[in-house]
Every structure is written in structure tokens, then in C-alpha cells.
Amino acid sequence: MQSLQSLYQQYTKEKKCQITPLAQSGSNRRYYRITGDNSPSLIGVVGMSVDENRAFVAISQAFAEVNIPAPKVLAISDDAMSYIQTDLADNTLFDTIYQGRQSGSFSSQELALLHKTIAYLPDIQFGVDKRLDYSVCYPQARLDRRNVWFDLNYFKYCFLKIIGVEIDEIALDKDFETLAKIILQNRDEEVFMYRDFQSRNVMIKDDCPYFIDFQGGRKGSFYYDVASFLWQAKANFSEDVRNKLIDTYLERLQRYKTISKADFIERLKYFVLFRQLQVLGAYGLRGLIEKKPHFIESIPLALANIGQLMPFEELPYLSEVFDNKQFDCYKRDKIINRSNQPARLQVQIESFSYKKCGIPIDYSGNGGGYVFDCRSIYNPGRYAEYKHLTGRDKKVKDFLLANGEVQVFLNNVYSLITKHIEVYSKRRFTHLSVFFGCTGGQHRSVFCAESLAEYLKDFDVDIKLKHNELF
Incomplete structure (x- = not known):
């Protein structure tokens, strides 16, 4: 807290300031709003890892170089454990599309923001890829086999094991191996992968999307971020809305890469499955273990997303796992409207x-x-x-x-x-x-x-x- 006060006073020349904690979400990073008498408010960030902080700073610089709207880092502490950045206020895209998420029917204004947001994605992926030194990425530079297996085991140990599903681990690992090979098979798909591209990580200011929480970005397939955004558990996008947003993404993607919609959708489904398995691991850890309610609320929705994808011919045992009656407790629980x-x-x-x-x-x-x-x-x-x-x-x-x-x-x-x-x-x-x-x-x-x-x-x-x- 003292380091944030010093950074703010040095940057703004204010003699005193007020520091207010902001609500935490999934990570252990702590955020604060800092205000003074004569200067605009800023956001102070206290991280848990120097390397993670340095990754955020480097990626934010790459965003700025290709004109992607994002918070600007203004000052960093000597130990790199804290920094201050521009304040984008409190209005996330997730909150802005609240009515559409609840009703399943999005207004023209909500749809316009969604299309505007996903239209930026190819520019982020391909533009930042040309500017970023991936050696700064945290915790690793690219989505590789070890990273994929970590996420798959995250699902196994933090979700399947936690809810008590009996599994044949040999058969499950065999399907994990198949899925990992599919995810990693095309190196020419690799660009900057945001890693957590979803509506909670987009701020809306003056009807423009600003992108935050990209410190986990690394080199990886461009399909992953599309899956992350369009199949976010609580987004409640209909198939029609998803298809139209895919059209917007592909239209912008043509600036960088030519691909048919049919081929794109056929490959995208594997990344949707991979992403949903990864988030179920996160929901298990943050929700079932750490008892954070909004993660628990998302479990039936993620299971429903996977249910719409199944079965996969190449993944027979994983398809069988999701028919397990032990999931019924979570599938049938309905979220209070x-x-x-x-x-x-x-x-x-x-x-x-x-x-x-x-x-x-x-x-x-x-x-x-x-x-x-x-x-x-x-x-x-x-x-x-x-x-x-x-x-x-x-x-x-x-x-x-x-x-x-x-x-x-x-x-x-x-x-x-x-x-x-x-x-x-x-x-x-x-x-x-x-x-x-x-x-x-x-x-x-x-x-x-x-x-x-x-x-x-x-x-x-x-x-x-x-x-x-x-x-």
C-alpha cells in the first residue's frame, strides 16, 4: 500500500491521496483505486509475482504499439511488485450486456458492443504477435504440450476428483493425449493468445472496448481466444449470435489469414472443448474448494456447453465420462434467475x-x-x-x-x-x-x-x- 501511495504522489505531484480496495475476482492480484484532490483517479496494482507483473507491462506496451485500447502503465515500483495504470472506471462488457445475458435476447446496442469487441481480436492476436518478445510471458512463452496437460489435469484433479466421479485414468489419459495432439498439431495457427479473452476482461468506456487482464498471454492458436469469448459460461449466447460473431471475427481475420468458415468451425470445436475443460478445473478450485459463489454458478452452464459438443469420435472415453450420472447433481441444479x-x-x-x-x-x-x-x-x-x-x-x-x-x-x-x-x-x-x-x-x-x-x-x-x- 505504501508503494502505491509513493508511486501515485511521485507521478501526480499530489501531497496526499486516498486508496480504496477494489473487489477481487479469480486471481490473487490486488487492485486499488487511488484518488487525489487535483488529479484523475488511477488504478494501483499489487501483484504476487514480479515475472507476472513484468509480463503485463510488456504486453501492454505491445498493445499500445498496435493501437489496441488497454490500460496504460504509468509508473512501476523499484521491486516491480506494484505499479499504477490508467483508470478505466468499473463498467465491464459482462455488466453492460446484463439484460441480454439474463433474457437470452440481446439489444442492438449490446450486439454492437459484442461485434466491436470481437472485431479487435485478430488485430490483438496478429498485431501483438509481431511486437512481443515472448520470453517475457508468464508463466511460459507458448502453449505447449506441458501447458495443455496442465489444463487437462486441472480439470481431472480440481473438478472430476472433487465431485467424486469414478474414472478409468488410463482411458482418460489416452483421450487427453489425443486431444493434446489435436490442439497442438498446427504451428502455423500460432499468434499472440490472450488466454482469458472474455467479457469480464473487457471494460467499456465511451462505447469503446478496452482490454484488461492479459498478463497470462502467450504464443498459441488463434482458435483458443474465440472459444474463450463465445463459450463463456454466463454469456448466454444463442447459436445464432455466436454464428454472427464468428462472421465478424472471420471478416477481420481475412486481413491476416484466409480460411473458410466451414474449416474454421470444424477445428474450433476442439478448442471449445479444451477451454471448457480448463474452466471447469478453475470452477472446481475457485468454487467448490474456495467456495466463491459465481464460479459455482457457472458449473451447470459449462457442462451444458460440453453436452452440446459431445460425443467426439476421437475421444470415446471422455465422451463417456460426460454421460456419468454423477454429473446430474450439477446439470440439474438451476441458477436462480x-x-x-x-x-x-x-x-x-x-x-x-x-x-x-x-x-x-x-x-x-x-x-x-x-x-x-x-x-x-x-x-x-x-x-x-x-x-x-x-x-x-x-x-x-x-x-x-x-x-x-x-x-x-x-x-x-x-x-x-x-x-x-x-x-x-x-x-x-x-x-x-x-x-x-x-x-x-x-x-x-x-x-x-x-x-x-x-x-x-x-x-x-x-x-x-x-x-x-x-x-
């Missing part, structure tokens, strides 16, 4: 199985709510006559109510939830999750979830009831 956020409190009630998919994900981002373990209640599933029934059936309900223990359990639940609703409603909170779990997610948890939904029907709340193991 924030385009029409209810004014009333929404109570999300779900039943689940501890042995199968486990505790459901609270997609509200609040990180709160209740999880009730129903396994202490006597289990009708032990008896053959109830095995094919569920907690919705009268025979099961009668069994559970017979000795009274489930009613004592539920009365305690009702007391807690009633008080919570009173407080949440007064504070104008909009979401409360209540999850009931049992061994199979079929009898006890279903009965309790149904009972709570029935109890709350006269409350001034919206009830969303879901049984994760009933189809």
Missing part, C-alpha cells in the same frame, strides 16, 4: 441423499441457510414394502408419523425457520435455503421437505421445492 428477483423472501427447500450427490449448492451466493440431517429418524426404506415408495406416498407418511419422532423433529425445524423468516423479511433479504438429507434422498428427507413446504404455504414467501433424487 436474477433478472426477475422476487421482492418477497424466496425459501429454497430441497431434499437430497448424503450417499449420492450430497448437500445441494446454494446458488444465491449468500452462503447461509440450514441443512437438516434426517438420518436419526426411523427409516422406512429398511422394509421391502416401502422401498419403491417415496416420502410423498401416504403409506410412507403414515409410517413416519406413527411413533411421533418425526413430528418432534419437524416442530423444532418449524420454530427455527419461522424465526428466520421473520428476521429475513424485516431486513428485506430475498433468499433462504433449507436442505433435508437422508441416506437415499427418497423417504425421510422428501417427507420433511414436503412438510415444511406445506407448513410455509400461508407465509408471505415464495417457496421453491425440489427433490434431488426423485425424477
